[in-house]
Amino acid sequence: xxxxxxxxxxxxxxxxxxxxxxxxxxxxxxxxxxxxxxxxxxxxxxxxxxxxxxxxxxxxxxxxxxxxxxxxxxxxxxxxxxxxxxxxxxxxxxxxxxxxxxxxxxxxxxxxxxxxxxxxxxxxxxxxxxxxxxxxxxxxxxxxxxxxxxxxxxxxxxxxxxxxxxxxxxxxxxxxxxxxxxxxxxxxxxxxxxxxxxxxxxxxxxxxxxxxxxxxxxxxxxxxxxxxxxxxxxxxxxxxxxxxxxxxxxxxxxxxxxxxxxxxxxxxxxxxxxxxxxxxxxxxxxxxxxxxxxxxxxx
Numbered sequence: 001x002x003x004x005x006x007x008x009x010x011x012x013x014x015x016x017x018x019x020x021x022x023x024x025x026x027x028x029x030x031x032x033x034x035x036x037x038x039x040x041x042x043x044x045x046x047x048x049x050x051x052x053x054x055x056x057x058x059x060x061x062x063x064x065x066x067x068x069x070x071x072x073x074x075x076x077x078x079x080x081x082x083x084x085x086x087x088x089x090x091x092x093x094x095x096x097x098x099x100x101x102x103x104x105x106x107x108x109x110x111x112x113x114x115x116x117x118x119x120x121x122x123x124x125x126x127x128x129x130x131x132x133x134x135x136x137x138x139x140x141x142x143x144x145x146x147x148x149x150x151x152x153x154x155x156x157x158x159x160x161x162x163x164x165x166x167x168x169x170x171x172x173x174x175x176x177x178x179x180x181x182x183x184x185x186x187x188x189x190x191x192x193x194x195x196x197x198x199x200x201x202x203x204x205x206x207x208x209x210x211x212x213x214x215x216x217x218x219x220x221x222x223x224x225x226x227x228x229x230x231x232x233x234x235x236x237x238x239x240x241x242x243x244x245x246x247x248x249x250x251x252x253x254x255x256x257x258x259x260x261x262x263x264x265x266x267x268x269x270x271x272x273x274x275x276x277x278x279x280x281x282x283x284x285x286x287x288x289x290x291x292x293x294x295x296x297x298x299x
Contacts, residue, residue, distance in 0.1 A: 004102045006151030009038035011075040014068040016044040017055035020083025030131030062089040081132035082109030112176030119191035124282035144278040155296040163250040167263030168288040169228035175199035182213040193225045201232030201271025229264045233271030263289045
């Protein structure tokens with residue numbers, strides 16, 4: 001795994017929109033914030049465009065991402081928002097320069113497509129907040145993003161939940177949005193999960209869909225391979241309107257670990273949340289779950 005240089009003040013961050021269209025006010029807010037933090041910020045040519053649902057045609061979105069990837073002056077690519085669209089261009093991206101001169105790719109939600117690609121290529125990336133959410137994010141969300149980009153060690157510590165499974169694990173952190181991970185099982189983007197600490201988060205899904213996706217991970221052998229599990233935001237999840245599925249989120253997860261005792265925590269502050277702490281995927285981390293939950297990044 002090639003080491004990605006951490007950012008210094010004066011380094012250039014490019015904001016691109018590889019998926020859904022975004023309003024300019026969100027991008028401008030993020031640009032101003034990052035400039036106040038001492039970085040230079042470039043907005044890609046089609047970032048504020050619109051083509052139906054997307055920020056541009058597939059060709060336009062591909063052009064912007066590829067140009068940022070190939071530009072040696074750009075030290076980090078910050079995706080403007082998720083939605084849908086990354087999978088439409090991921091296979092057309094020429095990743096050679098990323099392998100030779102890697103740079104940080106930042107985002108979450110649909111951007112998990114790129115995180116999966118990076119993990120498959122054994123490259124690190126940052127599961128972190130995006131310009132769409134900067135204005136509503138907690139200070140901790142933005143500070144952990146800056147820490148991750150600049151290589152400042154940090155840890156995320158929260159109170160433990162009753163349904164957590166206690167324990168500790170050292171290993172490489174992997175994961176992202178569960179729907180995306182589920183959709184990429186068996187594809188040319190699926191990374192190895194062996195002995196990894198898996199992070200998942202989700203938004204707006206039915207509880208039975210969560211159940212289905214976890215069964216798919218189980219049947220693919222993924223849940224048997226991991227050494228720890230971090231459940232982030234399960235935001236606006238919905239039960240069936242006619243007859244309840246009869247299980248909580250915790251029940252749905254824990255049914256898969258009756259005979260496999262690994263550390264598992266719920267309600268971790270990362271995902272579709274205002275408190276969306278940055279996670280460096282591909283980084284070796286230490287996870288401890290007791291009366292507190294602690295995830296530590298020693299950079």
